[in-house]
Amino acid sequence: MAGLYIHIPFCEKKCIYCSFYSIETIEGKGRFLSAVVREIDMRADALEAAGEAPRLYDTIFFGGGTPSLLSPEEIGSIMAALRRRFTIGDDAEITMECNPGALTAEWLEGYRSLGVNRLSFGVQSFHDDELRFLSRIHTADEARRSIALARSVFENVSLDLIFALPNQTRERWRSNLLEGIRLGTGHISAYSLIFEEGTRLNAMRLAGEVTPAPEDLDADMYEETMSTLAGHGFEQYEVSNYARPGRECRHNIGYWERRSYMAFGPSAHGFLRGAGSQVRWGNISNLSAYLGAVEEGTLPVASSEVLSPQLMIEEIIFLGLRSSGVMLDEFQKIAGIDLADIAAKEIAAYANDGYVLRNGGRLTVTRKGYAFADRIALELISAVERGLPTLMEPRLILPSLTVVASAA
Numbered sequence: 061m062a063g064l065y066i067h068i069p070f071c072e073k074k075c076i077y078c079s080f081y082s083i084e085t086i087e088g089k090g091r092f093l094s095a096v097v098r099e100i101d102m103r104a105d106a107l108e109a110a111g112e113a114p115r116l117y118d119t120i121f122f123g124g125g126t127p128s129l130l131s132p133e134e135i136g137s138i139m140a141a142l143r144r145r146f147t148i149g150d151d152a153e154i155t156m157e158c159n160p161g162a163l164t165a166e167w168l169e170g171y172r173s174l175g176v177n178r179l180s181f182g183v184q185s186f187h188d189d190e191l192r193f194l195s196r197i198h199t200a201d202e203a204r205r206s207i208a209l210a211r212s213v214f215e216n217v218s219l220d221l222i223f224a225l226p227n228q229t230r231e232r233w234r235s236n237l238l239e240g241i242r243l244g245t246g247h248i249s250a251y252s253l254i255f256e257e258g259t260r261l262n263a264m265r266l267a268g269e270v271t272p273a274p275e276d277l278d279a280d281m282y283e284e285t286m287s288t289l290a291g292h293g294f295e296q297y298e299v300s301n302y303a304r305p306g307r308e309c310r311h312n313i314g315y316w317e318r319r320s321y322m323a324f325g326p327s328a329h330g331f332l333r334g335a336g337s338q339v340r341w342g343n344i345s346n347l348s349a350y351l352g353a354v355e356e357g358t359l360p361v362a363s364s365e366v367l368s369p370q371l372m373i374e375e376i377i378f379l380g381l382r383s384s385g386v387m388l389d390e391f392q393k394i395a396g397i398d399l400a401d402i403a404a405k406e407i408a409a410y411a412n413d414g415y416v417l418r419n420g421g422r423l424t425v426t427r428k429g430y431a432f433a434d435r436i437a438l439e440l441i442s443a444v445e446r447g448l449p450t451l452m453e454p455r456l457i458l459p460s461l462t463v464v465a466s467a468a
């Protein structure tokens with residue numbers, strides 16, 4: 061099983077906290093659509109030329125940017141190219157990210173007729189002052205109306221919400237969660253506000269115009285998220301993701317379980333587990349340069365890396381602990397030794413304190429352990445480095461992981 065990701069790089073307005081590649085215009089939309097279709101063909105040709113066995117693709121994700129700025133006909137032209145060149149499962153999960161506000165019933169019906177069966181809304185808050193602070197273009201009422209409309213067409217609707225905003229109280233955050241639940245969503249992604257380098261928000265922090273929420277309040281709100289959502293039938297299946305049973309995002313699970321995914325569009329990142337190697341690549345993060353490369357018949361790749369055993373091990377531990385657990389057989393296949401042996405002392409200590417447990421063939425964090433997943437991962441990786449010095453070189457950061465540990 062594998063996934064397909066398409067990055068739509070247009071937004072009406074750049075949000076102050078956003079570090080994803082997008083531009084505040086839809087000019088050049090026609091050229092972009094032609095280029096994506098051409099990239100789909102080029103990548104399918106490249107897979108065939110490399111002798112890669114055909115795969116079944118069971119998830120498609122239109123992310124961005126704001127895919128819902130494209131009409132059903134425009135999304136349909138990309139879907140047609142994907143269906144022409146890749147084998148897509150009959151029950152594939154097909155997600156589109158949407159912004160509340162301008163959606164109409166006609167467009168929603170149009171997306172559904174293309175096979176889209178999951179919508180993910182960037183709501184972020186149900187309070188107008190918080191939305192203004194985040195520089196979102198929609199109001200809380202527009203979000204409520206869009207979600208109600210979407211729910212009348214789609215069963216599977218997800219919301220993104222952000223907590224730990226400056227001056228936000230735990231009670232206010234709880235009211236955002238409760239409103240999301242009340243609107244009938246089956247999936248909530250809840251992220252703590254991050255001051256990413258290069259964003260306007262971070263510049264405001266550096267200029268002393270905003271102060272991040274205190275760490276203990278951030279931790280309290282995380283606890284509030286877990287307890288409120290658990291109390292309403294949501295299960296946490298990743299550090300920041302919660303779903304009613306059966307509503308988990310299969311596409312994102314594919315990222316965390318390190319399944320292959322092809323990616324198209326500027327700044328899109330892909331991962332291919334081929335017969336002899338595992339490769340990650342990233343496309344050019346600039347629309348003009350992306351168009352130039354594709355129109356010349358060149359793959360628009362900015363970086364690519366064949367994963368060493370060390371990187372695979374780091375990814376297996378880091379991504380696994382943040383989600384459904386470290387797959388111990390996969391670790392053993394690469395490392396040649398059981399993680400439970402090589403990091404026995406660390407695992408026993410965290411297990412005794414109730415942070416991790418062995419769950420079948422996986423090492424998972426508990427609810428208490430989720431907040432510390434990254435720290436536990438780093439300790440386990442250090443233990444592997446000490447135990448396998450010929451395979452692992454100590455390093456302070458995990459460079460290849462940033463592309464798969466985030467969500468729009």
Ligand code: SF4
Nearest residue numbers: 071074075078124125
């Ligand atoms: S957060 Fe979403 S809507 Fe805002 S700029 Fe980023 S991609 Fe666009």
